[in-house]
Amino acid sequence: MATLLYSGNVGLGQDVGTALRAVARLNGQAALKVLIAGDGKGLAAVRALVAELRLADAEIRPPVPLEELSALLARGDIHLICQQPGTEGLLVPSKIYSTLAAGRPSLFIGPVECEVGRIVRESGSGFVIEPGDVEEAADVLRRLATNPALQHGMGRNARIYYEQHFGRERSVSRIIGILEAAGNGNGRGLKSEIRMSKSETSSKA
Numbered sequence: 001m002a003t004l005l006y007s008g009n010v011g012l013g014q015d016v017g018t019a020l021r022a023v024a025r026l027n028g029q030a031a032l033k034v035l036i037a038g039d040g041k042g043l044a045a046v047r048a049l050v051a052e053l054r055l056a057d058a059e060i061r062p063p064v065p066l067e068e069l070s071a072l073l074a075r076g077d078i079h080l081i082c083q084q085p086g087t088e089g090l091l092v093p094s095k096i097y098s099t100l101a102a103g104r105p106s107l108f109i110g111p112v113e114c115e116v117g118r119i120v121r122e123s124g125s126g127f128v129i130e131p132g133d134v135e136e137a138a139d140v141l142r143r144l145a146t147n148p149a150l151q152h153g154m155g156r157n158a159r160i161y162y163e164q165h166f167g168r169e170r171s172v173s174r175i176i177g178i179l180e181a182a183g184n185g186n187g188r189g190l191k192s193e194i195r196m197s198k199s200e201t202s203s204k205a
Contacts, residue, residue: 001031001057002145004107005076008063008095010040014082015131017049018109022137024053030145034058037072073102077151078144081120083110085131092116100125100162105154107140123161125154 004023006016016036023034034055036046039062050058064072073079079099083091088111096116099106106126108116117128127140144151 001033002077002151003033003035003075004078004080004141004145005073006034006036006038006080006082007069007072007076007098008038008093010036010038010043010046012042013084013087013091014040014042014093015084015109016042016046016080016082018129018131018134018137019080019082019107019141020046020049020053020055020058021134022141023058024055025134025138026142030142032057032141032145035075036060038063069098070102073098073104076102076104078141079104079106079126081106081108081110081116082131083108083114083116085111088114096120097162097166100158100166103155103159103162105144105151105158107137107144109137119161123157125158125161
């Protein structure tokens with residue numbers, strides 16, 4: 001049985017509902033378990049939707065300590081990443097970096113033209129679905145859950161892309177470049193760039 005993993009903040013900016021409805025629509029067409037490990041303002045609504053949809057193979061648990069994160073990420077055969085429309089330019093879900101580092105395929109439910117959508121498409125490491133498109137999300141989950149070769153191929157693409165674009169050495173070099181630019185008076189966007197680099201550097205396989 002394949003596991004669809006969502007790890008991290010369950011907030012108002014994450015559309016977890018589309019994926020849950022997609023799993024329900026599969027109706028036994030694929031053996032798929034849902035694992036949600038996180039907390040946040042949107043968790044109560046997610047719990048209610050799981051109960052409403054009667055998802056028997058869904059587990060909701062608290063977030064794990066940092067030292068257990070690698071083991072948790074390894075449990076997911078498919079990683080769910082979500083972003084609500086209208087948040088482009090305001091946030092970049094940092095779990096894209098840990099998903100790439102873990103070498104897992106991703107189902108991204110969010111704006112097609114945002115940063116995460118671009119990374120997923122460019123890397124060939126998953127699928128990008130518009131929020132609310134339950135039918136397309138169900139089709140993608142069915143294909144991934146029933147095709148281990150597709151899972152492994154996209155997971156391999158994810159890890160290769162991470163190593164080529166984000167690995168630890170590249171992230172440290174980026175931070176140094178940002179600090180040097182700030183020293184030259186070009187400090188615009190410094191904080192957001194450093195936050196992104198820290199997220200990349202802390203991602204582990």
